[in-house]
Amino acid sequence: MRNEDALLETELYIDGERRTAGNGRTYDLFNPARPDELVGKAAKATIEDVNAAVKSAHTAFPAWSRLSYAERADYLNKVADYLVADQDDVEYRSILFTREHGKIRQETLLEMTRLGDRFRLSASYADRLATDEKISGPPLDTIITRQPRGVAALIVPWNWPLSILGAKLPQALMSGNTVVVKPAENSAMAPALTIQKIAEVLPRGVVNLVTGSSSEIGDPLTTHPLVRYVNFTGSVDVGKHVMKMAADNLTPVTLELGGNDAAIILEDAELSPEAFTKMYLGAFMSSGQICMAIKRMYVHRSIYDDVVDGFTAICEQQVIGDGLLPETTMGPVNNAKQLKVVTDIIDQARAAGSDIKECGQVPDEDLYAKGYFQRPALIYNPDQSLDIVREEQFGPALPIMPFDTEEEAIALANDSNFGLCSSVWTQDPDRAVRLARRIEAGCTFLNNHGPASQDARAPFGGFKDSGISRNLGYEGIIQFQEYQSISSAPGYLF
Numbered sequence: 001m002r003n004e005d006a007l008l009e010t011e012l013y014i015d016g017e018r019r020t021a022g023n024g025r026t027y028d029l030f031n032p033a034r035p036d037e038l039v040g041k042a043a044k045a046t047i048e049d050v051n052a053a054v055k056s057a058h059t060a061f062p063a064w065s066r067l068s069y070a071e072r073a074d075y076l077n078k079v080a081d082y083l084v085a086d087q088d089d090v091e092y093r094s095i096l097f098t099r100e101h102g103k104i105r106q107e108t109l110l111e112m113t114r115l116g117d118r119f120r121l122s123a124s125y126a127d128r129l130a131t132d133e134k135i136s137g138p139p140l141d142t143i144i145t146r147q148p149r150g151v152a153a154l155i156v157p158w159n160w161p162l163s164i165l166g167a168k169l170p171q172a173l174m175s176g177n178t179v180v181v182k183p184a185e186n187s188a189m190a191p192a193l194t195i196q197k198i199a200e201v202l203p204r205g206v207v208n209l210v211t212g213s214s215s216e217i218g219d220p221l222t223t224h225p226l227v228r229y230v231n232f233t234g235s236v237d238v239g240k241h242v243m244k245m246a247a248d249n250l251t252p253v254t255l256e257l258g259g260n261d262a263a264i265i266l267e268d269a270e271l272s273p274e275a276f277t278k279m280y281l282g283a284f285m286s287s288g289q290i291c292m293a294i295k296r297m298y299v300h301r302s303i304y305d306d307v308v309d310g311f312t313a314i315c316e317q318q319v320i321g322d323g324l325l326p327e328t329t330m331g332p333v334n335n336a337k338q339l340k341v342v343t344d345i346i347d348q349a350r351a352a353g354s355d356i357k358e359c360g361q362v363p364d365e366d367l368y369a370k371g372y373f374q375r376p377a378l379i380y381n382p383d384q385s386l387d388i389v390r391e392e393q394f395g396p397a398l399p400i401m402p403f404d405t406e407e408e409a410i411a412l413a414n415d416s417n418f419g420l421c422s423s424v425w426t427q428d429p430d431r432a433v434r435l436a437r438r439i440e441a442g443c444t445f446l447n448n449h450g451p452a453s454q455d456a457r458a459p460f461g462g463f464k465d466s467g468i469s470r471n472l473g474y475e476g477i478i479q480f481q482e483y484q485s486i487s488s489a490p491g492y493l494f
């Protein structure tokens, strides 16, 4: 058992061992529900630590990349087993995750489960990955195969750190790459402990971990000449910066960036309590801090009042507080900066005269006042020019707006710089697919939205400012590889 009273200090993991940061530096992490409560300290890596981590991954690459897919799949399945082998440890990391992040326990456990599931899923592609395409001559015989790229830098944001890790790490490993992972500064400790566990199952140097401040170690990682691929999830601005940095070495990038997802609720949508619960979770799971959350809800005018009433009623039932408490259904926003983004957007809508309702129950007003809390705020039919409609709120606030025709709904959904996900709500599957095909978004969910409706076997990512390339699915593995064509005169190979 662990000593729960000892202050946790998480370390780096480089070349098969835990290490403190080069000069012993750490930084503090506080509980967003109780900002004066110190949760622990994370290692604050230096540039030398980043260089050591990349070197370690580079050294481990030849042996790891020469393993067969079946051998790597065995390792991935062992990782999945090991992550859940000690239930006390799962409990410990889940509580730590809630304390450093804010999100409720069910969601931290869900993320941990997803991470293991995604290791198993990536392993299940072994046979398909091992099968080369063959083209017979004339004019030539050709084997179309793929090789892993080398060292991949995996950069993870704070909002869904373990699920998002699960969309990059197992895929990078299965493809034969070795990695350096950089979790976000604001959610580093539970990811660090988890990444260390994963690394312990694998050969030395295959998985390396650096935590710390991106202003110091971000550019040195993405511009390192031995880094052959950058897989980044985060904001649009930082994504563009990472791409510019990577350009100097022509390092390919995958960028999973922000979203401003539209949900289109048609007049024949099911309006049951179950449907409203799906809409609620689609918008407000993890306090709305999900890239693929509903961020704009467009409702057919004939049912607008019914949807507003049903959805508001669900929001009113939520209990906002400390994510460790069993009655809590919505925790705080993760950090003060993000809270200010959300409250500024709500304040702008209020100043413009919008009709706003802040919903839900707050059992502990004192806690609410001190922590980074925001009740789910519904903004009814705001002006379309306001930030709550145009920008990504990334927090518990949602605009709900009426439309009159399908054409109008599609035009509104596509009138955005973003194009991550979207949803269509109707009881008519043909109509749903017909409209989905016209939405400029990487994923369209039908009669649901968000993580609950995401199929991890399918590629995930966005159009326009929402990013470049795709994680997850088979495609999410082969992006970590380079194609190679091996050709001969006809009859020589086949």
Ligand code: NAP
Residues within 6 Å of the ligand: 155, 156, 157, 158, 159, 160, 164, 182, 183, 184, 185, 186, 212, 213, 214, 215, 217, 218, 219, 222, 233, 234, 235, 236, 238, 239, 241, 242, 255, 256, 257, 258, 259, 290, 291, 292, 392, 394, 420, 461, 462, 466, 467
């Ligand atoms: P962020 O500020 O862009 O940070 C994302 C990650 O990049 C963090 O680990 C951050 O480290 C790191 N970083 C910052 N500057 C860097 C640099 N110069 N070089 C390398 N890494 C650098 O985003 P966030 O605020 O954590 O996350 C919220 C955003 O992510 C939202 O816009 C959300 O929509 C988006 N997101 C997208 C997806 C998707 O799949 N499309 C999923 C989740 C979230 P530090 O923490 O140390 O600064």
Ligand code: MG
Residues within 6 Å of the ligand: 260, 295, 296, 387, 388, 389, 390, 391, 392, 393
């Ligand atoms: Mg918005």
